[in-house]
Amino acid sequence: MRADRLVATLLLLQARGHVTAPEVAAELEVSVATARRDLESLSTAGLPVYAQRGRGGGWALLGGGRTDLSGLSGPEVRALFLLLGPASSADPQVRGALRKLVRALPASFREQASAAGAALVVDPSRWGAAPPPERAGAAGGADADARAVLEDGVVARRRVSFAYVDGRGRTDPQRRTVDPWGLVEKAGTWYLVAGTATGRRTFRVARMQDVQVTDEPAQRPVDLDLVAEWAAARAQVEELRARVSADVLVEPWALAPLGDVLGRHLSPGEVQPDGRTRATVTSDTATMLARRLAGWHDAVEVLGPPDVRAALAAIGANLADRYGTPTTDR
Structure with missing residues (x-):
């Protein structure tokens, strides 16, 4: 699983302080291109991993090249768990690894890390198609800004408000305020799974405008399983599409x-x-x-x-x- 490689790469950086893509490739038995993509993913996700250019260059951890999990900042913890969380929804071993990582963090970061690890689900299949065995890569898009705000709301457990555009391009004149439970990427399209006064609802992120995180605490079921909630929502949509x-x-x-x-x-x-x-x-x-x-x-x-x-x-x-x-x- 890619999540295993990302954790192993981060720990390899921690142990050595400085690595090159060929060294990571040899250590983890992957191609150099795969190792380079993993290092770039850690860097672009907001972790303190940066490239050193020129002769003798490679990749290092910011701040002297050596750290441990307790040295990560709050935003870096969130970035790591948002990056690894989707894989944990499909693999019990990754879930176990994330639980161990949570225990290795300072107590003040553990709640945020757990929330970030459970904030995202990836469903790479098209509507009406069976999920393939491998995850499709998370895509960017015009909704990236709204998605970032929604991630803030999910991890901070705060309600979010927004204007919503229907399938015909008409904007609802009344803003909506919901309890954000998590985000789902389905075949490149992002959805928010949320709690509302009428129960669980899903919203297409690309149709959400002027998204804001409020100061109100979000109501969230204690035993919420985002994967199961999305499966139920998906089944309802598929049923409507098969009338x-x-x-x-x-x-x-x-x-x-x-x-x-x-x-x-x-x-x-x-x-x-x-x-x-x-x-x-x-x-x-x-x-x-x-x-x-x-x-x-x-x-x-x-x-x-x-x-x-x-x-x-x-x-x-x-x-x-x-x-x-x-x-x-x-």
Whole structure:
């Protein structure tokens, strides 16, 4: 796991004071490029790791080159645990390592470190697709500033307020104030999982504007499990996205690529005498389902229901009107 390497790299820096990427690579049995990326990750995350350029250069810890965990500042502790926390949600060994690291910290930092370690979850799969075995890299983006403020609120256990833009680009005139429980990166898109007066809600970070941390303490369940909360929220969304189903026949050559695109929204059934596979495809509306299948017109036959077939016919008529009569300039 990458988290194991990052901790090992930090401890190697602590022991030696100064290392080069090839030395880290040889010690941890990884490529030089991987070692360099890990060192850069520690540095950009806010830890006191910096590059020494020129002949005899390498990487060192700020302040004389040697420190221990008790020498990390509050922001550095937070940066380390925000960086390693997502891996701990998927690996019990990493969780155990983080618990040991927490115990090695000064008492005044332990609460903050625990909060930061549990603040983030990474779910690299697309909506409707099964999670892959490896984590996708955390992405930046236009919502990075809002995300940084939200991280402050999650770690400090303070309520956050913001204006919210809906899916059609309309801003709600009334600001919202919520209890931030944690942040989730799903396939490059960030979400806030929060407690509200009506229960758990998720908010797309890119739609949150003017995010502010308030002075009000956040209400947070004592036994909160962010991974489980996100799994429940994800299941609700997937259920909403599967309210309409269609009965289809899929050509043999198209079954695998169609499954890659639709993920959980394709459920293959029995192979028919003509070689095609009978399957069920789901989506949130008949129109959206038709749009998903229109591009597979030569590989998928929709048997029903009638409203999905009618939506496909409407798409076909639209395409014929727009592109059916080519013009030639002479």
